[in-house]
Amino acid sequence: MSKAEPRRRLRVLCESFPIRGTFRISRGAKTEARVVVAEIDDGGVVGRGECVPYARYGESVEQVAADIAALADAVAAGLDRAGLRTALPPGAARNALDCALWDLEAKLTGVPLWQLADLEAAPGPLTTCFTLSIDRPEIMADSARANCGTPLLKLKLAGDGLDLERVRAVRDNAPAARLVVDANEGWSQEDLRSLPARLADLGVEMIEQPLPAGADDALLGLASPLPFGADESAHGLDSLDGLRGKYRVVNIKLDKTGGLTEALAMKCAAEAAGLEVMVGCMVATSLAMAPAVYVAQGARYVDLDGPLLLARDRAPGLRFQGTTLYPPDPALWG
Structure with missing residues (x-):
């Protein structure tokens, strides 16, 4: 019996990072950055992506985390970036998963990200x-x-x-x-x-x-x-x-x-x-x-x-x- 392919596992993290002082814009102020991280583990190789849910666009940390977690089975079944584009609308949740998939591919293949993305050259400062x-x-x-x-x-x-x-x-x-x-x-x-x-x-x-x-x-x-x-x-x-x-x-x-x-x-x-x-x-x-x-x-x-x-x-x-x-x-x- 052949060994089964490793099942991709999705993990969702909600994290908070303190801001230096208070950050103010015309709509309000905040003292912390609340982010959601998607991690996709493929046989011990982990790809990550971070997003910031934004209330201006009707997003919350809780809802974005739930939207990402709802795709756990799809990720396990091999969801790719093209499929993700139809599974989620533009916004924070899709960002975290899309970036996690890019990161995972670069780490699994060993190919530099700029080459995977068909960019003309490696990024500079x-x-x-x-x-x-x-x-x-x-x-x-x-x-x-x-x-x-x-x-x-x-x-x-x-x-x-x-x-x-x-x-x-x-x-x-x-x-x-x-x-x-x-x-x-x-x-x-x-x-x-x-x-x-x-x-x-x-x-x-x-x-x-x-x-x-x-x-x-x-x-x-x-x-x-x-x-x-x-x-x-x-x-x-x-x-x-x-x-x-x-x-x-x-x-x-x-x-x-x-x-x-x-x-x-x-x-x-x-x-x-x-x-x-x-x-x-x-x-x-x-x-x-x-x-x-x-x-x-x-x-x-x-x-x-x-x-x-x-x-x-x-x-x-x-x-x-x-x-x-x-x-x-x-x-x-x-």
């Missing part, structure tokens, strides 16, 4: 944004001063009448830094009319998601000295057509696309459509950032600073030198 969360202008000035050597700062804004003061405070205290700003859907129509030209005068390069996703038709044909970037308005491949005429940059996040598979496809499609690419993240550990490093190669903006915002990352983690991010070691992922 990247310069990531460093994010300053919303606070009073004087507090953001202190944060900018503490990070004045950072090449690229991303400022969270709120649409509460203080945004221009916030940006001016950061610019005064980090005069050499490149700046991008992110309103996280928090601006009003008046902010949209009055702020872009003033932000351009302060050296801001791009404005991310100024209006709520459902209200961004107001960007159609709008004359602005700065490009707008789509985040909450951009999810998977099927969201790209809705960005035409509104945005010139698209923020690709694996937790929105549903993993590395669709993120790579979305990057190609976005570039073919004439959009510049930003590769972003939720606040999460190095395990969540690692697959995004492959998507971020050659991107106009890289925003993979999640581990830098944590008080404690997982070990082993990604190697950072300041805000220079190095490709993951296979011991972490890939």
